[in-house]
Amino acid sequence: MKIQTGGQYIESLRKIRPKIYYKGKRIEDVTRHPATAPHVRAAAMTYALVNDAEHRDLATATSHLTGHSISRFTHVHQNVEDLIKKIKLLRVLGQKTGTCFQRCVGFDGINAVYSVAFETDRQYGTHHLDRFKDWLNYIQEENLMVVGAMTDPKGDRSKPPADQKDPDQYVRIVQRRPDGIVVRGAKLHMTGAVNSHEILVMPTTAMDKRSQDYAVAFAIPVDAPGITMIFGRQANDSRKDNRERMDVGNPSFGAVGGEAVIVFEDVFIPRERVFMDGQFDFTGTLVYRFAAHHRANYGACKTGLMDILIGAVTYLAQVQGTLKVAHTRDKITEMIHLCETLYGCSIACSAEGQPTPSGAYMVNTMLANVCKQNVTRFHFEVARLALDIAGGFIATLPSQFDLESKEIGHLIRKYFSGVEGIPTEHRIKIARLIEAMTGGTALVESMHGAGSPQAQRIMILREGDLEKKMKLAKVLLGIYS
Amino acid sequence: MKIQTGGQYIESLRKIRPKIYYKGKRIEDVTRHPATAPHVRAAAMTYALVNDAEHRDLATATSHLTGHSISRFTHVHQNVEDLIKKIKLLRVLGQKTGTCFQRCVGFDGINAVYSVAFETDRQYGTHHLDRFKDWLNYIQEENLMVVGAMTDPKGDRSKPPADQKDPDQYVRIVQRRPDGIVVRGAKLHMTGAVNSHEILVMPTTAMDKRSQDYAVAFAIPVDAPGITMIFGRQANDSRKDNRERMDVGNPSFGAVGGEAVIVFEDVFIPRERVFMDGQFDFTGTLVYRFAAHHRANYGACKTGLMDILIGAVTYLAQVQGTLKVAHTRDKITEMIHLCETLYGCSIACSAEGQPTPSGAYMVNTMLANVCKQNVTRFHFEVARLALDIAGGFIATLPSQFDLESKEIGHLIRKYFSGVEGIPTEHRIKIARLIEAMTGGTALVESMHGAGSPQAQRIMILREGDLEKKMKLAKVLLGIYS
Amino acid sequence: MKIQTGGQYIESLRKIRPKIYYKGKRIEDVTRHPATAPHVRAAAMTYALVNDAEHRDLATATSHLTGHSISRFTHVHQNVEDLIKKIKLLRVLGQKTGTCFQRCVGFDGINAVYSVAFETDRQYGTHHLDRFKDWLNYIQEENLMVVGAMTDPKGDRSKPPADQKDPDQYVRIVQRRPDGIVVRGAKLHMTGAVNSHEILVMPTTAMDKRSQDYAVAFAIPVDAPGITMIFGRQANDSRKDNRERMDVGNPSFGAVGGEAVIVFEDVFIPRERVFMDGQFDFTGTLVYRFAAHHRANYGACKTGLMDILIGAVTYLAQVQGTLKVAHTRDKITEMIHLCETLYGCSIACSAEGQPTPSGAYMVNTMLANVCKQNVTRFHFEVARLALDIAGGFIATLPSQFDLESKEIGHLIRKYFSGVEGIPTEHRIKIARLIEAMTGGTALVESMHGAGSPQAQRIMILREGDLEKKMKLAKVLLGIYS
């Protein structure tokens, strides 16, 4: 691990110059720009945790390629224990940042491409896995951050890639050269993209023969020529831009993953960085493996966030004198219950993991889909309960400028006080944190990240084995036809 | 009606100078300040609708005091038809503004204070009703906007008013003079306060004998000496402050009611403006009447908003090519179902309305509480469904500055397009509207406005008549003990 | 009203001899057979209520045909007040019987056929309405009970009537004669059929030209030649058959409507009893009118049942010493809340009723569908909460034979006692009532009666006016294309 601390990670980002736009202007230094710096700090926590004795075992792993100690985020899962440690690692990081720390998306991409490269090689005699191992070794040794890039714009969603009016609505190979390929298109909602070192591109859906040029996977540095990123806006992003430390809610870390659009305008990819090129019959498997790994995460990192949110409303109830009220306690109980149900699903899909032909371990896909499906419901309910307990002032609280005002600051202090002995500032800070963790962007990400709710339902039905279940019922009834 | 148009209403606000702060600075003109102007425009719609032939019947009423045609928002309900027309009026205004138009809070305050003044007079020989009629006549003739002010800060919620360390945590009479009273305290979450003409203050909860000085109701102009308002911040308020017309979502109208704190620093209230002074045994009734009227509204105005939200996601699904997908249609069906359930509750509590001793009509209180309780659940679910249909880009969409940028605007246009023939701008506008209508402030207001969820549950149990229900069961079983 | 009391109704049933089977044997006298008598008693309550001074206003109406005072169950609604009175009548009857009293199905059939007969006459110059009025006058004067018969067997549900392998899967005209028609087929789930005097048959779904012979409506006495009924079995029906008065739960009245199959084996219908004959383009309207009226009822009668169930669990909690526990009270609150939400929907769809061209009033169809849709969810939840409060002994309680046993009766009495002073028998009776009201048949009926859940969703979407809603959103955004 060349990059060994959060500080070194931040330094490393200052050495590269990806082309990033935000609110119409270019960001020169993501580590210092107020819109991106909080996200950089969250990702830096994935580096910092390695140095935390309590969590080092979760934060690191032993490379199956080299035997070296590496960041777990660059590891290929070798057994069930690896899968479970990942879950525990993500929950801890959620508890320490209160937000997305972004690095699991590349982690899951690595695991998905690795296992599929093995299978395309076996089927077609390609050499994807060797190339991929070379690249992965580089990532592990340098300890780089990788953004896994899957979601295409899709244009008219009633049509497949090959039938779009604009053929670039899915990333595609526009030219094949002896030394590599040239790609065009875009990837949306790219978590951690602006503060990653490398992009790992994967197809977004199962392709058919007509869409062969869309069956492409590769890795490329974020500052390669032809790449442009556009950083998305978030709820209340200007509070962050203006460094309103109290009103932003989470003072140090960003909201969700700092998602960006990545545009590829005829970007050249060297051959040794290409891990799929036309093997359309493996696109479905690749998408599904990535999705399953990623869906498993949501009962981990989000429960870390919920731990904070539960703590925040508990403390707020204490400040407001309502913690002993029966309905408050019941709602806190429900928040814990929902949170732990999600965590249970993540643990379960890991505990039931199985090896792929490559040896890399996969989570149980049914349970991973079930996990994410529950997240799309429970996170909203947990947020709703938090807001119920917190009270209406989450929607009407004056700004920190009013609190700091000479003319009216004392009025805020007086009329937003709670029980004796706790400063009004604490109540306001905790309220802003709750506001930030329950508002728009945070919940939308929970719903659509790692696939929209319907994507999970399709897989749940597909894996439900209705034939077997019908047979169980028939056997019980003595029906044998 | 002296003020007959939206324009005249706006003009009228320019003539008064309430002391209002926002983000640490004073607002000089609420009609032009970008933070408040959208809320002024929403309230102006309540004036403008009078001139709309289609809705004039809903928007006006005949004063039972004078027989004059008045704004319905200043009317005392005379029958069930009035109650139902109010519901229909609010839904129409919700459909036209997509937000809170604020004026029902004073409307409900008028109806609550009117009926209680009659009863305190009858019980104690006071002259509250005559004073109130004089004031109401003035409001009706001038067609003024009134903010009903109820919610006190409450400090330590485990203690009643008289036991607070700071006695000002509930508005109270600090001095009684022959010509009036002097009051101190604050009211929080005051919808429409900064663009109202008058404040109608009511107690926030049932008081006992020890809290006699807190049993006070009165009316006072917003710019009376000693009154200070602090305008609360909202989700994404800086988009509004910066006049980012596209990203703000709802380009013309504000988000919810533009709530403010109103502080009373020893404000003198002339005797003829005092409608309750120490009659603590009527505080419970007053609070409950106001609350019931107000809770009935939420199945009206919010369903107007939901109509827009349903329309927005339907259009977005059309743009994205997903409108014919079964699960999209099912989710839209569910949104309509929940919306109409709320509307049904509002209609029902009105249809079951009954006269109070004063002749003023009250909604059925059980059904009004049930209505609001459902709002605290269904609005979140409707929002969740909208976000499910809309997709993840609600959380990651670049800003309008990127769309307008020379360097990258074409990329946004290309990669956020939908089906052929509809400009990308439309898709973005509709996405921003959905973002605004489903984010933090909008939902928190739905939950806590007109009383937090638990406030309704207490009333539902209290009015559930368990004795009668037990008897029904026992009779069926022949148990007569 | 010739039949003026419950007793006279029962007498009247003894004079007719419909062909009824139950558990493989013929029932000779429905008023005395233990399987049917409880249902007869429930229906008798609709007659008895006329003599109850408190409810006479609800239970009777003035015939618009004759001006005579008639049972409301034979009335054609003339205004909104009629619609609301119907709702209140049904709730009272639910509270008095704790079950289905069956008579609203004919009531709704009368109202649906009446208004459609007017419209087919207007369109095609037929004389259905005059015939119908003659028949209705007879029903009103005699005060007969009518079973509205709609649901056909449907065979393979993926195919319309005309494509079924067995053409009899929907009731159809097999012969047209000058003096009448001959019909064949069956109607399933016929509530109150075995103790009605007359059957009013309607088509089950919208038909097209190919299904013209299925577009048929008529009335016929229950004992007409060729008619056979088969009485369905219910949860725990043998407790009723064996007259186990305590264990049956509801000792006097049946569970739901005592549903039966009615088979028509080439039954002749005289011309004057035919109210639709081939007007397939009106079948959709007829079905929809009946369905809407019927769906409106479910927030009325079922809330009457829920009143009893809430009373039962409240009493049981009292007996068990758990009534003051916070979670018990909260669950009771929730039961009331759900119950009143349903009631609100029934009131609302009635309050928003409108006249049809015939003058007969229709409920608001959107709100009626919303009402029933909620019933399909909330009745289960109310039952679940009741069972939660009641405790596990609902599933394990020994039989009344054990209680009555000399050898072990004292053990039951000792170990199933509750707080001091209340006999164990009371606890057991109330437990059995809860068991009966929350078990299988009761809930299935709530779900599928008046149309399965999906039937309501189809109508909710159809009536949702998405075009208008999209326009509201676009206007707000200034999108005019």
Add this chain to the structure above:
Amino acid sequence: MKIQTGGQYIESLRKIRPKIYYKGKRIEDVTRHPATAPHVRAAAMTYALVNDAEHRDLATATSHLTGHSISRFTHVHQNVEDLIKKIKLLRVLGQKTGTCFQRCVGFDGINAVYSVAFETDRQYGTHHLDRFKDWLNYIQEENLMVVGAMTDPKGDRSKPPADQKDPDQYVRIVQRRPDGIVVRGAKLHMTGAVNSHEILVMPTTAMDKRSQDYAVAFAIPVDAPGITMIFGRQANDSRKDNRERMDVGNPSFGAVGGEAVIVFEDVFIPRERVFMDGQFDFTGTLVYRFAAHHRANYGACKTGLMDILIGAVTYLAQVQGTLKVAHTRDKITEMIHLCETLYGCSIACSAEGQPTPSGAYMVNTMLANVCKQNVTRFHFEVARLALDIAGGFIATLPSQFDLESKEIGHLIRKYFSGVEGIPTEHRIKIARLIEAMTGGTALVESMHGAGSPQAQRIMILREGDLEKKMKLAKVLLGIYS
């Protein structure tokens, strides 16, 4: 394992003569009495599975006492793998019986008493563990079925054991003798009691010093002098009693566990069978260990049942021609989703298991409580969805006697047919199975078995570590007080 087959198990029951009453009469032979035989057959499956090569690994374990191969149901968990195998074993048995096979309650009792006996010995120098091992060795070698007996009648639930008017409302020691103790009281809802060999009694709740005589655990044969059992009645039990094989739904196996009351009328327990005697400070631990193990099971056996139920409705939808309809498929998806969420919780609490001081493994108690809490909700919802898909005829279907009738059997056959080629009998059988699996008793047991919903909520809150969560929130905000 002396008893090696289901047949031997049944034989073994014929050799003992416990005193059992049902419907007021004594049952002489539980293996032949129609009320109990189906439950005997379900329990026999736990013996039979040992001989099934596919599942032998799940069905057996290696005794840590003797190294012998034993039935897993008599095993003390030695590691996480044991805990997970238990879950998988229970799901398989659920899939094979469609009901409760009863044997896990003794299994969990064994594990709970074992670990607590170790701890009481360590604390007080008692010799409970040695005695317990002797008894357990006997159970393992003979392969006996044990009923774990915990739930006391409780009388007035607002009062603890020592304050009850009748001191016998909780099982208690009425006499201490040198050679043993004499106990009095009763245990309710005893799953599998009537067809077990031994009873393992445990206290029902945490006791204090005043309730020392209630702090008792022991084992005793079911036919010991002074023991009387009363078999509870269930939904539709007379169909079973009358051997109506089709209408009973599940033709071979019982509904839930065939619960019984066990009364102890001054029963003598030899000293070597006493495993707790007055160590009141360990009652809470014992109850909680048993409860946690037992709660873990519900996401296993119940998901086996749900597999059958999902299969049943899928097949029924196929028969009715509705399987391809979008909403049917969506509801089946939801059923699978809920089912797998429960399974995930069971797997998770096992995967996160930890050793107790005795070496016996415990499940993760938070996740076990979460598992059961979800069961109390999801089983009802799964049942509701099944009934939605199945249709209204579940509540109205004529009896099998009608189907078998010469006079009307052909009408049933004709009018209850579905798609071509599948006999009507199949449709009826599957409908009856769905009726049985979704009706009263089945769901009540899911709710209250292993502790009522509130019992889990209390533990979830207690284990939620709110202090830690508050600290996480404060650290994020830089609040250090």
